[in-house]
Amino acid sequence: MSSFFTLPASQKKRKRSQPQPKRGSTTKRSASKDDESISGSDASDDNTPGRAVEDGGSESEEDDDDLEGEDVGSKRIRLAEQYLANTQKEVLDGAGFDAADVDEDNLRRRMGDRLKEDTAESKGKLYRWMAVDFDWSQAQSRVLRSQSIQKCLTGVALQGVQVYAVSKDMHLVKWQQPEAEDGVKGRRPSKKWKVVASTRGNRKRRNAQHHHASILCVAASQDGKFVATGGADNKLIVWDAASLKPLKVFMHHRDSVTALAFRRGTNQLFSASKDRTVKIWSLDELAYVETLFGHQDEVVDVSALGQEKCVTAGARDRTARLWKVVEESQLVFRGGGAPGTSKALETLRRAYADDSGVEMEDSTAYHEGSIDRIAMIDEDMFITASDNGSLSLWNINKKKAVYTLPLAHGLDPALPLEQASAEQEPDDTLGEKGRGGKQPRWITALTTIPFSDVVLTGSWDGYVRAWKISEDRRRIEPLGVVGAIGESVDRLLEKEGLSSDSVSKGALEAMRYGANDDKKIHGVINDLAVVENGDRGKESVLIAAAIGKEHRLGRWKQVLDGRNHVVLLDVSRKTPESDGEESNVVEQDGGTEDGNFEGFD
Structure with a gap:
């Protein structure tokens, strides 16, 4: 038995019924008049005899003559303009502006700006030129201490108004700035910062749910759910960010976990280790994902942004590597040279003219022994810091550094002869130019504000220093010290x-x-973290520095008068009075900071 579902496709088509003309009708409407008719308009039957118009009079013969040769497109445009004019007149003659409509309009405009920023960020290009908009020298500082921490701080992480710090005596401490009395969260460092949670391991009584050796690194997820720590006991521990209770302990690494980085906007975690590997974790499932092999020495730092890739620093193999996880490939960037110093050092001398803590020499080229720090600027550029005090700017399309800035934190003074030699009567040649001569300060901490031109570094010279990427993306330029001007x-x-x-x-x-x-920071700056206050840094930038008496990975560098604490530096935007300029907007070939974003089409 045939049915609709078994009939051939040609028989399934239903014929549209045609309207039957009325008996006695002798005229047919032409196709052109069908096209010209517009449903719902008052003028759709304007050629019908005897039809009255809205003003109470009939149309003049001149109007009929003018509109007789009008085509369909022109008529539709005319009617649309007439409708818009009538609507505008009704709005102006009515109750005026509606506050709700104005608020909705402003919200739509802000959402449009945010959409532009997200689109530019998804393309992975540097699009925020904000370095010159901040008053770096006048930053307000605050010290966070915990009586339980007795040894060197090794890492720090920021998430919202929470600060997480770890130390060599196995402490994980959380500070928080509570809401102000008026219900608005404070924007500047104040005495209201307090310890809200802490936990500590034990070397003698090894707990499977905690570290039993020095904690070397910490990272906080962007959504505020997880905190991850890595230590010299080969453990990677995931904590609940609110209560600091352990959620999962991973023992996959075969040596110390030295660095951690969350992929931006996700809970995917990258971990670097002294076992020469980089591992990938998914904290949503609390599961191990993959291991990346390639480095020939300890992996001491890792950095990641939004895309599924990361960059790592290989210490004494003197390579930086870009790992493309999806493509299962890696790019190798080799350092190790001694940069030319004349022009760069002259720039630094001018920048540090009033800084008595920095000494410069251009007679010696200090070779790079290891790459200790790395940070991504955008998806195509990253920056590395080395033990010879140099900062190097890299582009993933070039194998060599685009630009290298030597002696970013100056030179340490020469050692006294009695310290440079174990002999009772040391040779004078061990002095200024010998083995006891001046040596560059390593860059021990490095971070950036993602997709912006701001770079921050730290060493043991007593200052956090700010740098910017030039407009042509080919140089690193000094902005000065952060918060060190009294x-x-x-x-x-x-x-x-x-x-x-x-x-x-x-x-x-x-x-x-x-x-x-x-204003000086006494100790070694072992780690830096930065967070933006307001809508993407519209108010200020908060910097956290982990300070210790010695280096985070060893005891070969000690500062006798150093302290073990966290220093907060709050950097505000410049005001017209302090800036002395008409505008802080930096023009770029893709637009300006106020509205257009480079990379957004």
């Missing part, structure tokens, strides 16, 4: 009622050093 010498002289002519040059130097000494 009262100016002129202000101090004014307080004492003195003039600069009446004070010797040595006294001026001592006053300048004393003014800045209160």
